[in-house]
Amino acid sequence: MRVVLAGGGTAGHIEPALATADAIRRADPDAGIVMLGTERGLETRLVPERGYELALIPPVPLPRRLTPELIRLPARVRGAVRQTAAVLRDRGADVLVGFGGYVSLPAYLAARRLGLPTVIHEANAKPGLANRIGARFTPFVAAATPDVALPHCEHIGVPLRRSVSLLDREASREEGRDFFGLDQDTPTLLVFGGSQGARKVNSAVTGALEALLDSGAQVLHAVGAANIESAQPRPGYVPVAYIDRMDLAYAAADLAVCRAGAITCAELAAVGLPAVYVPLPHGNGEQRLNAEPTVAAGGGLLVRDGDLTAAWIAAEVVPILTDPGRLRTMGQAAAGLGHRDADEQLVRMVWKAAESTGTTNDGGRTANGRTANGSGADGKDGGGR
Template structure:
């Protein structure tokens, strides 16, 4: 089987695509797998590192407001669709799998033009433009939530790396804390806000740091590569630029302070790790919607970006970190919402779409 995955741009699109590729290779070792991306996306590093073929197409970012770029958009879309169609023909693709974002938009249109089987995966609670369009072309639509609002969608969760879905936090805790140079017996707060860090989270931790460490809490803080030179390690506080081994970071942690991207929410639920979610105040509000199910189930807390500060962390996060019974209850609640088999379920959908050909019964 020959599969093209359109999941470039951000980690939230790339990682589910790579997890799907890994699952497909486990089921069909001879499968020919290509990922679509652009020359400026994270996929240029992540895809080759994982050993997959990467084909580049022109980027087509969608303007959020009326600008001169909007007038050039139709021509850019046509050029990207032509290039994507060339890739699909060159790879003799049996099926296209799209994960949303600006790489998926021309891919769906090219697949439609070629009559190619198509599968759509929506990670967020609120779908974007690309997946709203792609879901009209096929009956094979997978989603994280049953309330996503896409026709024919099946709730399967988000495909995640095996390092995450196979993680046993309790049995790996000592390894995780040793890996990051943390003492074994202190309650641990893990803080991260994406590859560049998150200014609001960083400021709140800076304000609350002394009070947290004085109470016996230790902090593992991914501050972002641009900020690492401005912070100083101290007893109880371990700053790092970026965390490559998120599985070990999750194993080391008792509570997380983080944004609420779809991938983050899915990983924390899969491993049963309580979190304080601070949704980005931008976009269409999808981050708040991503975290709501876990928070409503009792597996986490949520605080508005503008309301997060050091005092809030001391008042709300510190009591949690020093209450192992409540943390255990929250862990159980979060884990009930986790999907550890989404990669395998999506691969079954891909195989079915490929076997039927033409991809869809959409409009």
């Protein structure tokens, strides 16, 4: 099996793609796996770190509104499609798996041109343009949430890294608190806002720090690399630039304050960690939609970015953080929406898509890795680790 995954740009596209790549490798250790990306995205660091080949194509940002960029868009798409088609041919791809974003659109168009089966995964509650277009070309469509506006869409959740999907928070709590230098018996608030931190979240939490500490709680706060110099550690307050071990951070925490990206919402539900979600105030509103199912089920709170203040945290967050019964109930509600096996479900869809076509474009090799005359193809030179 030779699989090309299009998941570059942001962590919201890259992480599910990498989790899927890992699941493919577990199912078929000899699978050839290649990730598509651009030189601008996080994939230039994340993909090689995970041991996968990265093939670069030109970025094709998709304007959200009418701008002069729309005039140049068709020519840029055509160029990217040509280069992507060359990658698919050179790697002898059996199937393309796309996760949306500006890397995926040329990949979907190139796969359609080559007659290559395509699988699409949508992590957000509100699909992006690339996946809305790509879903027209394939019956193999999966989504993180139910009722996503894409044709023939199967609700499976988000493929997650195994360190999170297999996490037992209670069993790992002691390890998590030791790892971050936290007290073992103190209610713990985890605060994070993405790799760069979130200015509004940071400001509100630091403003409410006295109220949080006076309540008997402690705070693990990912402030972002640009803010770490000004963050002042003190007893009960542990600021860090970035959290590499999110699994241990989730294990250490009793409650989170965070943005509402698709991966964040999926991970918190999977591990059953209640949260206060603060959706980004810009974009197309997808972050609010991502958090609403968990909030409606009782697994979290939703607060507008403009309403998040130190006073709000003192009035709303502190009472939850110091109420073990409420935390337990919220955690159970969140866990009821979690999906821990989305990676394996998506791989089954990938296998089904590959088997749906007779031959690929690499000289007669069929989708299940056998040649047209029935002999076995080794499938080991497709660019895995």
